[in-house]
Amino acid sequence: MKIGYPCVNESLDCSSGATFRLASYSAERVETTVAGNLACLQRILEYNVAHGLRFFRIGSSIVPFGSHPINTFAWRTRFAAGFQALGDYIRAENMRVSFHPDQFVVLNSPNADIVQRSIAELEYQGAMLDLMGLDSTAKLQIHIGGLYGDRDAALARFIATYRTLPEAVRRRLVIENDDRLFSLQDCLRVHEAVGIPILFDNFHHECLHHGEPMAEALRLAAATWHPARDGVMMMDYSSQQPGERKGKHAATLEEELFRGFLGHLHGLDVDIMLEIKDKEASACRAISVLHELQLVAAEATAAR
DNA sequence: CTCAGTCAAGGGAAC
DNA sequence: GTTCCCTTGACTGAG
Numbered sequence: 001m002k003i004g005y006p007c008v009n010e011s012l013d014c015s016s017g018a019t020f021r022l023a024s025y026s027a028e029r030v031e032t033t034v035a036g037n038l039a040c041l042q043r044i045l046e047y048n049v050a051h052g053l054r055f056f057r058i059g060s061s062i063v064p065f066g067s068h069p070i071n072t073f074a075w076r077t078r079f080a081a082g083f084q085a086l087g088d089y090i091r092a093e094n095m096r097v098s099f100h101p102d103q104f105v106v107l108n109s110p111n112a113d114i115v116q117r118s119i120a121e122l123e124y125q126g127a128m129l130d131l132m133g134l135d136s137t138a139k140l141q142i143h144i145g146g147l148y149g150d151r152d153a154a155l156a157r158f159i160a161t162y163r164t165l166p167e168a169v170r171r172r173l174v175i176e177n178d179d180r181l182f183s184l185q186d187c188l189r190v191h192e193a194v195g196i197p198i199l200f201d202n203f204h205h206e207c208l209h210h211g212e213p214m215a216e217a218l219r220l221a222a223a224t225w226h227p228a229r230d231g232v233m234m235m236d237y238s239s240q241q242p243g244e245r246k247g248k249h250a251a252t253l254e255e256e257l258f259r260g261f262l263g264h265l266h267g268l269d270v271d272i273m274l275e276i277k278d279k280e281a282s283a284c285r286a287i288s289v290l291h292e293l294q295l296v297a298a299e300a301t302a303a304r
Numbered sequence: 305c306t307c308a309g310t311c312a313a314g315g316g317a318a319c
Numbered sequence: 320g321t322t323c324c325c326t327t328g329a330c331t332g333a334g
Contacts, residue, residue, distance in 0.1 A: 007327090008327080008328085015328075015329080017327090017328080017329090018328090018329075018330095019311090019328090019329075019330080020311095020329090020330065020331095021310085021311060021312095021330060021331070022311080022312060023311095023331090024330085024331085065312075067312095067313095068312065068313090070312090102313085102314095102325095102326085103313085103314055103315075103325070103326090104312075104313035104314055105313085105314090106313095106314060106315080109314075109315090111314095114313080114314070117312090117313065118313090121313085145314090145315085146314075146315050146316080147315085147316080148315090180316075180317090181315090181316080245324090247325090248325095249326095
């Protein structure tokens with residue numbers, strides 16, 4: 001089981017997602033920004049190794065305007081060695097990384113331009129994983145998309161588009177159940193049609209479900225991952241921020257809830273991405289919780 | 305220097 | 320029909 005957090009490290013004084021505005025675009029600026037972003041990413045990964053965090057979601061803006069037509073800078077060749085060095089480090093330290101393209105990537109949009117831009121963004125993020133020399137266990141995580149007033153048609157469009165995706169994208173793509181529109185059941189329907197793995201989000205499942213108990217939901221999602229091709233199932237973990245709008249992520253890890261959740265795994269191996277506001281601080285506490293539980297288990301074994 | 309407004313991109317729900 | 324939400328930092332330009 002690997003534990004991780006997304007995109008930003010709040011303890012370090014650098015960002016791996018520094019960007020700039022379209023109006024101030026220049027090739028030189030792309031070059032200096034990417035160089036800085038890659039250097040910061042390396043520092044974040046080293047921090048993670050030092051703290052036992054072996055799962056990390058890389059932010060989408062490593063390369064500013066990475067899939068935008070304005071960016072004609074040959075970053076793939078210019079930074080080939082930089083990406084490869086990062087990938088070498090990730091593999092050497094037995095880490096796992098992923099990307100989560102943001103809400104503008106909508107594969108089931110009825111608008112062909114949006115779909116085309118979405119595919120371009122997925123190709124850009126997949127290309128970074130290729131440059132790092134990482135296999136198809138490094139995933140690109142997206143949601144099914146919009147509803148457009150017709151669930152069946154929306155799912156059918158996703159499936160049709162998925163079948164047209166380039167192999168470099170398709171081998172890495174996974175879908176996540178969301179908190180308002182597409183539940184685990186919807187994801188399972190897509191999985192049954194095309195075999196795509198489901199990245200399970202426990203908090204979204206709490207917000208939107210059809211009565212499946214947590215342990216059952218985990219089992220269903222886990223069965224969609226092909227071990228050799230996809231690796232250990234990935235999941236997002238969060239909990240409700242008390243007193244806030246339903247679906248608002250917790251500001252910090254509530255350890256009792258996390259312990260309770262781990263109990264639903266029943267030995268299932270998962271890599272857990274903590275979608276908690278305070279990032280690595282909570283991730284480190286999650287590691288502590290795991291260690292305590294392992295200690296308790298070891299003592300119980302010794303006592304027998 | 306400071307600070308408020310803004311930044312490529314979508315979609316849904318509240319009002 | 321319009322505004323606000325997600326989610327986030329950091330860039331930008333006005334003062």
